[in-house]
Amino acid sequence: MYLPNEMISGRYLVLAPAIRGGTSCIYKVFDTEEHHIAALRRTGFSFFKSAGISPENYMNMIETIAKLPTANLPSVYSVYAEEGAVWEAMEFAEGFTLEELIKRRPGRPFPLTAVFTVMRELAEAAEALHTAGILHLDIKPGNVLAAEDGRILLIDFGSCRLLSEPLSDRGMPATPPFAAPELYGGYGHLSPRTDIYAAGMTAKAMLGLKKGCFFRPYLRKIYGREEEGRACRLLRIVRACTEVNPEKRPEDCRMLLSLLSAAEQADEKHRPAKALKRAAALVPVLAAAAVFSSGLSAGAGTEAVPDAYCAAETGERFDNPAAQSLAPAGTDGGFYIGMSAAADIYENCADYAAAGIPEEELLARLDKAAKTASGHEREESLTAALSTAENMVRAVYAWQKGQKR
Numbered sequence: 212m213y214l215p216n217e218m219i220s221g222r223y224l225v226l227a228p229a230i231r232g233g234t235s236c237i238y239k240v241f242d243t244e245e246h247h248i249a250a251l252r253r254t255g256f257s258f259f260k261s262a263g264i265s266p267e268n269y270m271n272m273i274e275t276i277a278k279l280p281t282a283n284l285p286s287v288y289s290v291y292a293e294e295g296a297v298w299e300a301m302e303f304a305e306g307f308t309l310e311e312l313i314k315r316r317p318g319r320p321f322p323l324t325a326v327f328t329v330m331r332e333l334a335e336a337a338e339a340l341h342t343a344g345i346l347h348l349d350i351k352p353g354n355v356l357a358a359e360d361g362r363i364l365l366i367d368f369g370s371c372r373l374l375s376e377p378l379s380d381r382g383m384p385a386t387p388p389f390a391a392p393e394l395y396g397g398y399g400h401l402s403p404r405t406d407i408y409a410a411g412m413t414a415k416a417m418l419g420l421k422k423g424c425f426f427r428p429y430l431r432k433i434y435g436r437e438e439e440g441r442a443c444r445l446l447r448i449v450r451a452c453t454e455v456n457p458e459k460r461p462e463d464c465r466m467l468l469s470l471l472s473a474a475e476q477a478d479e480k481h482r483p484a485k486a487l488k489r490a491a492a493l494v495p496v497l498a499a500a501a502v503f504s505s506g507l508s509a510g511a512g513t514e515a516v517p518d519a520y521c522a523a524e525t526g527e528r529f530d531n532p533a534a535q536s537l538a539p540a541g542t543d544g545g546f547y548i549g550m551s552a553a554a555d556i557y558e559n560c561a562d563y564a565a566a567g568i569p570e571e572e573l574l575a576r577l578d579k580a581a582k583t584a585s586g587h588e589r590e591e592s593l594t595a596a597l598s599t600a601e602n603m604v605r606a607v608y609a610w611q612k613g614q615k616r
Contacts, residue, residue: 213238220293223251223300234258234369239303242288249288250303254369255296264372266297272371273299275343283336285356285364299368305359310352313416320419320433323441329355329417330448331471332363333410338464341403344374348401350409351389352416372401388412392455404457407467411452411460418449444474549593552580557600560607570608577601 213225223240226248230237235254242249259266270290277287286302309329333350340347349370356364391408393401431439448470454460461467556563556573563573577597 212236219251220291220298223249229253232367232369240300242300245288248303249300250285252299252301252369253296254299258369259297264376266292268373269371270297272345272373273368276340276345276368276371279339279343281336281339282362283332283365284339285366304356304362304364306357306364308353309355309357309413309417312357313352318419321417323434323438323445326414326417326445327471327475329363330410330414331468333365333413334407334464334467334471336365337403337406337410338468340371341374341406341464346372346374346401346403347406347409348372348394349386349390350406350413351386352413353386355413374401374403376401389416391457393457402457403463404460407452407460407464408454408457410467411449414445414449415453418446420446420449440477441474444477448474549580549582550596552576553593553596553600557596557603560600560604564607564611570604573604574601577604 212229213219215225215227217225219225219238219240222242222244223238224243225238225240227239235252235258238251238253240249240251241247254269256266259269270292273287273290276284277290285304288300288302290297290299292298333355337347337350347365347368347370349367350365354365354367356366358364389409389412391405393405434442448467451470452460452467461470556577560573564570577600581594581597
């Protein structure tokens with residue numbers, strides 16, 4: 212351990228005692244060659260041996276990260292091996308970690324705008340890493356820094372691994388409850404969905420959510436009636452990100468960013484003209500959202516009901532006469548309206564059932580919605596979404612009939 216005023220590698224002047232982490236220690240130093248303050252991280256070779264990765268490969272990975280063009284990762288100045296350890300010199304950013312900020316407001320959820328912002332910034336940072344073939348694998352509040360200059364930074368690359376590395380080859384340091392099940396030998400292999408799970412759990416921590424809190428009454432109590440719909444849209448994304456089975460999560464961070472963008476845009480009331488204007492951007496998003504739970508079958512209704520209660524309205528109703536007049540079947544607008552119908556019925560069918568709307572009426576609406584995309588190049592996507600919505604309807608009403616017996 213180096214003490215303040217000592218030199219490291221003949222270049223870095225130690226300014227403060229080291230901060231110890233789980234696998235390394237970090238010094239605040241002054242770079243006497245480049246004349247700026249930096250953070251110098253030391254990770255011993257013993258860690259790399261236990262993790263099954265060579266120090267050389269790790270340093271190559273850090274050099275790749277240093278070249279990534281994103282503002283959501285700290286700048287990396289240099290990486291080298293010395294004294295039985297790998298040393299990383301990187302940007303020293305003043306600020307507070309998200310973990311520190313959460314502790315400062317016990318029991319108080321963050322404003323929805325803050326949660327949307329953090330999720331978006333994390334997704335952008337993770338997407339840059341994934342594009343370079345790298346997984347972060349330790350996204351958590353303690354590794355998210357709210358910098359004084361306004362940036363949200365994803366920090367600590369100590370757990371980063373290449374996408375090409377098989378999970379079975381080494382043990383992984385993981386931080387429950389933010390680590391995805393596959394890091395413990397659960398579902399599947401490492402993929403971008405592994406980081407998406409951790410980002411979703413981080414958002415969940417910001418919202419202060421616990422099991423059983425995904426209901427409208429809870430959201431209305433916390434955020435008020437005006438913010439209730441916005442909270443529902445956000446929670447629907449969080450639930451998708453934190454599915455135990457990675458196949459049910461967003462495929463990658465590009466999809467997650469699209470979902471977040473669509474959820475934020477939906478804060479405005481959709482009028483027909485606006486709906487048509489945004490159709491091209493929102494259609495693939497709605498299609499992706501509608502098929503997340505494609506594995507749902509008519510016999511699995513008991514868990515589907517509470518999930519459906521947290522859905523928010525999206526887009527124009529397919530049977531809105533004004534919208535239909537502007538969006539005939541086969542056009543992008545018609546496809547959008549049909550997809551909105553599928554998403555609406557899928558998400559809200561439990562509310563419709565509770566209100567006494569007959570199952571046959573919802574199925575008839577879905578049948579009518581299928582005609583809106585007739586002849587459209589994305590007709591198959593709408594068919595898949597409608598099939599998923601139909602499965603949900605049948606599952607909810609089967610559950611309802613069982614409750615009445």
